[in-house]
Amino acid sequence: MKILVINTGSSSIKYQLFDMNKKKAMVTGLAEKIGEDTSILTHSIVDNNGDARKKVENNKIPDHAKGLKRIVELLVDPEWGVIKNKSEITAVGHRVVHGGESFQSSTIIDELVISAIKENIPLAPLHNPPNLKGIEVAQSIFPNAPQVAVFDTAFHQSIPPKAYLYALPYKLYTKNRVRRYGFHGTSHAFVAGAAAEYLKKPLAKLNLITVHLGNGASMAAVKNGKCVDTTMGLTPLEGLVMGTRSGDVDPALPFFLAENLNMSLKDIDRLLNKESGMKGLCGINDMREVEEKAEAGDKRCKTALEVYAYRIKKYIGAYYAALARLDAVIFTAGVGENSSFIRSLCCSDLEELGISIDKQKNEQRRKDIREINISSSKVKVLVIPTNEEKRIAQETERVINLK
Numbered sequence: 001m002k003i004l005v006i007n008t009g010s011s012s013i014k015y016q017l018f019d020m021n022k023k024k025a026m027v028t029g030l031a032e033k034i035g036e037d038t039s040i041l042t043h044s045i046v047d048n049n050g051d052a053r054k055k056v057e058n059n060k061i062p063d064h065a066k067g068l069k070r071i072v073e074l075l076v077d078p079e080w081g082v083i084k085n086k087s088e089i090t091a092v093g094h095r096v097v098h099g100g101e102s103f104q105s106s107t108i109i110d111e112l113v114i115s116a117i118k119e120n121i122p123l124a125p126l127h128n129p130p131n132l133k134g135i136e137v138a139q140s141i142f143p144n145a146p147q148v149a150v151f152d153t154a155f156h157q158s159i160p161p162k163a164y165l166y167a168l169p170y171k172l173y174t175k176n177r178v179r180r181y182g183f184h185g186t187s188h189a190f191v192a193g194a195a196a197e198y199l200k201k202p203l204a205k206l207n208l209i210t211v212h213l214g215n216g217a218s219m220a221a222v223k224n225g226k227c228v229d230t231t232m233g234l235t236p237l238e239g240l241v242m243g244t245r246s247g248d249v250d251p252a253l254p255f256f257l258a259e260n261l262n263m264s265l266k267d268i269d270r271l272l273n274k275e276s277g278m279k280g281l282c283g284i285n286d287m288r289e290v291e292e293k294a295e296a297g298d299k300r301c302k303t304a305l306e307v308y309a310y311r312i313k314k315y316i317g318a319y320y321a322a323l324a325r326l327d328a329v330i331f332t333a334g335v336g337e338n339s340s341f342i343r344s345l346c347c348s349d350l351e352e353l354g355i356s357i358d359k360q361k362n363e364q365r366r367k368d369i370r371e372i373n374i375s376s377s378k379v380k381v382l383v384i385p386t387n388e389e390k391r392i393a394q395e396t397e398r399v400i401n402l403k
């Protein structure tokens with residue numbers, strides 16, 4: 001079975017074609033700057049060793065429909081393709097950012113599902129509209145293939161009211177749907193599943209803290225395989241310190257900024273989403289660069305790393321309390337998978353909680369799942385490379401097999 005996974009942004013289409021029998025991606029690619037004069041389409045064929053043969057095109061892609069059409073042409077191209085005919089694609093899996101409270105799980109897309117995704121646009125005005133565009137375009141190119149929506153928010157729908165309600169007038173929840181939703185669900189779900197496989201235990205018996213540290217960052221508390229709390233909230237701004245996002249701040253901060261600095265709502269939005277986080281603290285949002293500068297003696301970079309890791313450590317403590325018993329802490333995504341320094345800062349002095357990192361194991365640079373705790377550590381500490389596209393393909397296969 002072959003499944004095409006599509007992640008459509010406002011001016012981009014990320015895609016991967018999976019061979020589900022071999023459980024592998026055959027092709028990965030990205031069409032960027034759609035609608036601009038300088039569009040770029042990067043198409044990579046992955047061989048059996050995971051190495052890629054790459055083709056880059058710089059022809060203008062005027063819209064998403066033309067972009068996906070060109071991607072499909074490449075997929076069936078005699079030199080750059082991996083299939084003979086688009087009918088070999090059994091199903092298309094779509095990343096959809098916000099499913100609100102409408103979706104607890106991935107689902108086959110029909111008219112009702114499209115209406116529900118539209119209803120959730122106010123909750124994700126930048127993401128759901130391009131996701132819908134991707135669905136519409138794929139439906140016209142693959143009229144006979146089932147289309148499946150996999151939601152970033154679905155994994156978090158098991159969070160109980162005590163964790164998802166804000167202490168605000170209740171009507172804001174019932175009428176305006178203001179509550180914690182959480183994001184990165186596909187990644188948290190993928191690494192939780194991979195941890196269960198690695199630990200050879202049913203996911204339903206595991207208590208985990210998953211720590212996704214990429215440009216965006218979030219954590220989830222997973223009890224008996226189900227998410228019971230997460231750091232992102234109504235929007236992806238809440239929680240951890242991120243590349244350019246502040247994460248948790250005093251909710252009165254916007255009043256202070258408006259009254260004392262004369263900032264508009266738009267200014268405050270930009271400040272918290274684009275100019276804060278690591279960038280705000282030390283001027284740099286690429287974690288590699290921050291670490292290099294800190295090592296070279298830059299004090300602000302060092303302090304920024306401490307703020308970043310301290311927030312994570314605080315949530316490890318909070319989620320440990322929420323879970324009562326903890327089997328493993330899992331680090332994933334760009335920073336979580338690659339930065340031994342951040343991992344060691346987040347887990348420092350937690351021996352009393354049963355969390356002890358092995359310095360040497362933590363320093364190892366590998367691409368597979370690895371255990372970095374000392375052998376006597378009560379709680380496992382795992383580094384698991386995330387693969388959101390693979391999870392979307394797995395979910396798509398699962399959903400179409402239920403039909």
Ligand code: AMP
Pocket residue numbers: 213214215216243285286287288289291333334335338339
């Ligand atoms: P992602 O959003 O998962 O692609 O993660 C992007 C983040 O990972 C960026 O802040 C990168 O600086 C960071 N990153 C990637 N490689 C490393 C590394 N070797 N050490 C520290 N951070 C890294």
